[in-house]
Amino acid sequence: xxxxxxxxxxxxxxxxxxxxxxxxxxxxxxxxxxxxxxxxxxxxxxxxxxxxxxxxxxxxxxxxxxxxxxxxxxxxxxxxxxxxxxxxxxxxxxxxxxxxxxxxxxxxxxxxxxxxxxxxxxxxxxxxxxxxxxxxxxxxxxxxxxxxxxxxxxxxxxxxxxxxxxxxxxxxxxxxxxxxxxxxxxxx
Amino acid sequence: xxxxxxxxxxxxxxxxxxxxxxxxxxxxxxxxxxxxxxxxxxxxxxxxxxxxxxxxxxxxxxxxxxxxxxxxxxxxxxxxxxxxxxxxxxxxxxxxxxxxxxxxxxxxxxxxxxxxxxxxxxxxxxxxxxxxxxxxxxxxxxxxxxxxxxxxxxxxxxxxxxxxxxxxxxxxxxxxxxxxxxxxxxxx
Amino acid sequence: xxxxxxxxxxxxxxxxxxxxxxxxxxxxxxxxxxxxxxxxxxxxxxxxxxxxxxxxxxxxxxxxxxxxxxxxxxxxxxxxxxxxxxxxxxxxxxxxxxxxxxxxxxxxxxxxxxxxxxxxxxxxxxxxxxxxxxxxxxxxxxxxxxxxxxxxxxxxxxxxxxxxxxxxxxxxxxxxxxxxxxxxxxxx
Amino acid sequence: xxxxxxxxxxxxxxxxxxxxxxxxxxxxxxxxxxxxxxxxxxxxxxxxxxxxxxxxxxxxxxxxxxxxxxxxxxxxxxxxxxxxxxxxxxxxxxxxxxxxxxxxxxxxxxxxxxxxxxxxxxxxxxxxxxxxxxxxxxxxxxxxxxxxxxxxxxxxxxxxxxxxxxxxxxxxxxxxxxxxxxxxxxxx
Numbered sequence: 095x096x097x098x099x100x101x102x103x104x105x106x107x108x109x110x111x112x113x114x115x116x117x118x119x120x121x122x123x124x125x126x127x128x129x130x131x132x133x134x135x136x137x138x139x140x141x142x143x144x145x146x147x148x149x150x151x152x153x154x155x156x157x158x159x160x161x162x163x164x165x166x167x168x169x170x171x172x173x174x175x176x177x178x179x180x181x182x183x184x185x186x187x188x189x190x191x192x193x194x195x196x197x198x199x200x201x202x203x204x205x206x207x208x209x210x211x212x213x214x215x216x217x218x219x220x221x222x223x224x225x226x227x228x229x230x231x232x233x234x235x236x237x238x239x240x241x242x243x244x245x246x247x248x249x250x251x252x253x254x255x256x257x258x259x260x261x262x263x264x265x266x267x268x269x270x271x272x273x274x275x276x277x278x279x280x281x282x
Numbered sequence: 283x284x285x286x287x288x289x290x291x292x293x294x295x296x297x298x299x300x301x302x303x304x305x306x307x308x309x310x311x312x313x314x315x316x317x318x319x320x321x322x323x324x325x326x327x328x329x330x331x332x333x334x335x336x337x338x339x340x341x342x343x344x345x346x347x348x349x350x351x352x353x354x355x356x357x358x359x360x361x362x363x364x365x366x367x368x369x370x371x372x373x374x375x376x377x378x379x380x381x382x383x384x385x386x387x388x389x390x391x392x393x394x395x396x397x398x399x400x401x402x403x404x405x406x407x408x409x410x411x412x413x414x415x416x417x418x419x420x421x422x423x424x425x426x427x428x429x430x431x432x433x434x435x436x437x438x439x440x441x442x443x444x445x446x447x448x449x450x451x452x453x454x455x456x457x458x459x460x461x462x463x464x465x466x467x468x469x470x
Numbered sequence: 471x472x473x474x475x476x477x478x479x480x481x482x483x484x485x486x487x488x489x490x491x492x493x494x495x496x497x498x499x500x501x502x503x504x505x506x507x508x509x510x511x512x513x514x515x516x517x518x519x520x521x522x523x524x525x526x527x528x529x530x531x532x533x534x535x536x537x538x539x540x541x542x543x544x545x546x547x548x549x550x551x552x553x554x555x556x557x558x559x560x561x562x563x564x565x566x567x568x569x570x571x572x573x574x575x576x577x578x579x580x581x582x583x584x585x586x587x588x589x590x591x592x593x594x595x596x597x598x599x600x601x602x603x604x605x606x607x608x609x610x611x612x613x614x615x616x617x618x619x620x621x622x623x624x625x626x627x628x629x630x631x632x633x634x635x636x637x638x639x640x641x642x643x644x645x646x647x648x649x650x651x652x653x654x655x656x657x658x
Numbered sequence: 659x660x661x662x663x664x665x666x667x668x669x670x671x672x673x674x675x676x677x678x679x680x681x682x683x684x685x686x687x688x689x690x691x692x693x694x695x696x697x698x699x700x701x702x703x704x705x706x707x708x709x710x711x712x713x714x715x716x717x718x719x720x721x722x723x724x725x726x727x728x729x730x731x732x733x734x735x736x737x738x739x740x741x742x743x744x745x746x747x748x749x750x751x752x753x754x755x756x757x758x759x760x761x762x763x764x765x766x767x768x769x770x771x772x773x774x775x776x777x778x779x780x781x782x783x784x785x786x787x788x789x790x791x792x793x794x795x796x797x798x799x800x801x802x803x804x805x806x807x808x809x810x811x812x813x814x815x816x817x818x819x820x821x822x823x824x825x826x827x828x829x830x831x832x833x834x835x836x837x838x839x840x841x842x843x844x845x846x
C-alpha cells in the first residue's frame with residue numbers, strides 16, 4: 095500500500111463493459127472511486143480482488159462510491175482478449191463497469207497501469223472526490239481497513255473540506271505469494 | 283441492527299480479565315467503543331464475533347478505538363463460569379479486556395445485556411466518543427460495513443462535532459440460524 | 471451423482487497439455503482414473519472442482535490413481551480457446567494432464583462430454599481399473615466421499631476381483647446454483 | 659500420524675453423553691471406529707477436529723463406521739468439567755456419543771489419552787474391525803486422506819481378511835501451530 099496524494103491519471107480505455115457510456119474520472123468528481131485493476135486469469139483477482147470489489151459495490155450508496163473495474167492485461171495477451179473478458183464478466187456475474195486498459199506501445203504493460211505505476215494485479219486504488227489517488231493496494235487488503243478508508247473519504251467529501259486521514263496501522267508489504275501477479279519480472 | 287442514538291447504559295461488571303483495572307464507559311469518552319457481547323459456548327461468537335472483534339483490536343489505533351468484550355451469559359450458567367471463561371480467553375488468545383456481565387436478579391439474563399435490550403449473542407455495539415449507542419448488531423455484520431461505521435464515528439470524534447452518518451445499505455434481519463444464540467425463547 | 475457401471479467412452483481429444491504424449495483410457499487400465507471435466511470460465515470449476523482434482527493428484531500414488539482434466543467447452547467457445555486454456559493452466563498451476571474435448575459437429579456440446587452424457591461442469595467421473603464408469607458427480611462432491619470412493623476402487627483393483635461398493639449415503643441432487651454450469655438450457 | 663498396528667487400549671470412561679449405555683470397543687468389533695479425542699476449549703478441535711468427526715458421522719453407514727468422541731482434558735481441568743461439556747455438546751450440536759476420559763492418578767493427563775500415547779488434541783484414531791489401532795493423527799488430517807483410510811478399513815472388514823493398506827503419501831508432521839494443543843510441555 096502507498097498512502098499517496100496526487101492527481102489520478104485519466105483512464106486510458108478503448109472499450110467498456112456493463113455501462114452504456116464511456117466513463118471518465120472527471121465525470122465521477124464528487125464521488126469516492128474504487129478502481130479495481132485485475133486480470134481475468136489472475137487467481138488472486140478471481141479469489142479475492144473482484145469479490146471484494148463486488149462487496150463494495152453492494153455495500154456503499156452508488157451516489158457516494160463508484161466501483162470501476164480495469165482489465166490491465168500485462169501477460170498472456172492472446173488469452174485475455176476483450177471477447178474472453180466479456181464471457182468472464184458474464185460467468186462471474188460482475189455487475190459494475192469494467193474498462194479494458196489500452197495496450198502499451200513499448201511493452202506488455204498497458205497504459206493506465208503504467209501511469210499509475212501499478213506493481214501487478216490485483217491493485218485497488220482509492221481516489222477521493224476531488225480526483226486524487228489516496229491509497230493504492232497491491233495484493234490483498236482486508237475489508238475492515240478498506241471499509242474504513244472508503245468511509246473516511248466519503249466523510250471528507252461530505253465535509254467538502256480536507257480532513258486528515260487516520261494512519262493505517264495494519265498495512266504490510268504485499269503478501270500475495272502465489273496468487274498475486276507482479277509486474278516486476280516484466281519490468282526487469 | 284438498530285441504528286439508534288441513546289446514552290449507553292453503564293457496564294455492570296464485577297470481574298474483569300485482560301486489564302489491571304475495572305473499565306467504565308465514562309473513562310473511554312473521546313474514543314469509539316466496540317463492545318462485543320458474547321458467550322464462550324456460543325458457536326457464532328467463537329466462529330465470527332470474537333475473531334472480528336480481535337481484527338478490530340488489531341486494526342484501529344488504540345487511542346481512537348477501544349474494544350471491550352462482555353461475557354453475557356444467559357444460558358448454561360453452570361458451564362460458563364468465570365473460571366471457565368478465563369481458560370477460554372487463554373486458549374483463544376483473546377487479548378482485549380473482557381468483563382463478566384453481572385447476573386440478573388429476576389431471571390437468566392444478566393444486567394448489562396438487559397439494559398442494552400440485547401436479543402442474544404453475539405451482539406456488537408458501537409458507542410460513539412460521547413457515550414451514545416449508535417449501532418447495535420445482533421448476529422453477523424460484515425467487516426466492510428463495520429470498518430465504515432467505526433471510521434465514521436472516529437471522524438465524528440475528530441471533528442468534535444456531530445456529522446450525519448450515512449444510512450447503512452446492507453443491513454438485514456439477523457441471519458444467524460444455528461450459530462447465533464437468541465434471547466427470545468428465554469423471554470417468552 | 472449416478473452410480474453406474476458401463477464402459478467409459480474413449481476420450482475424444484485433439485490437443486493435450488501437461489503431457490508429452492496423448493493419453494488414452496486404454497493406456498490407464500489397471501489404475502483408477504479421476505476425470506475432471508471443466509471449463510476455464512466456470513466459477514464452480516475454478517473454486518471447487520479443479521482444486522479438488524489437484525488435491526487428489528497430490529494425495530494418491532500415481533501408479534494407483536491417474537488424474538486427467540478435460541476441457542469440455544459448451545458455451546463461450548470464442549473465449550475458451552486452447553490458447554486461453556494454456557494461459558489458464560499456467561496461472562492456476564494445474565499440473566496434471568489436461569485434454570481439450572473435441573468440438574461437437576451438431577451443436578455446442580463437445581464430443582466426449584456428449585458421450586458421457588454430462589449435465590454440465592464441473593463433472594467428476596470415476597473410472598475403475600477395468601475401464602468402467604463407476605461414479606459421475608455433477609457439481610460439488612465432498613472430499614470425504616470422494617476419498618472413500620477412490621480408495622474403494624483402488625482396493626478392487628488390488629484384489630483383481632470385483633467387490634461390491636458400499637452405497638453412497640450422502641449423495642444429493644446437484645446443488646450447484648450459481649457456480650455450476652448446467653448443460654440443460656443448451657439441450658432444450 | 660503414526661501408521662501402527664497394535665490392539666486399541668480400552669476406553670477408560672466414567673460418564674457418557676449422547677448414548678443410553680456405556681460403550682466399549684469390544685462391543686464395536688466388526689465396525690471401523692473413528693475415535694475423536696478433543697478438549698472443548700481447544701480451538702483446533704472446535705474449528706477442525708469435531709466438524710470433521712461430524713462429517714464422518716453423517717457420511718458413512720452406521721453399521722460400518724462408529725464415531726466416538728473422547729473428552730481428554732489435560733489442562734484447565736476446572737474449566738472443562740462434565741457440566742461444561744454437556745452444555746458444549748448441546749450448543750455445538752454434537753450428535754455422536756462422547757465419553758469423558760478418566761482423570762489420571764499421577765498427573766494432568768487422563769488415562770485413555772495416556773494409554774494411547776496421544777500427543778495432544780485433537781487426535782483422531784482409526785481402529786479397525788478387529789480392534790487394532792491403524793492410524794493415529796495428531797492435529798489436522800485432510801478429508802480426502804481420512805475418507806480413503808476409512809474406506810480401506812471398511813473394505814478389509816468386508817473381506818474378513820487382512821489386506822495391505824496403501825502407504826499414506828500425504829502425511830506430514832503435525833502442523834497445528836496455534837490451534838492444536840500438545841501434551842509435550844506437560845510431560846516435560
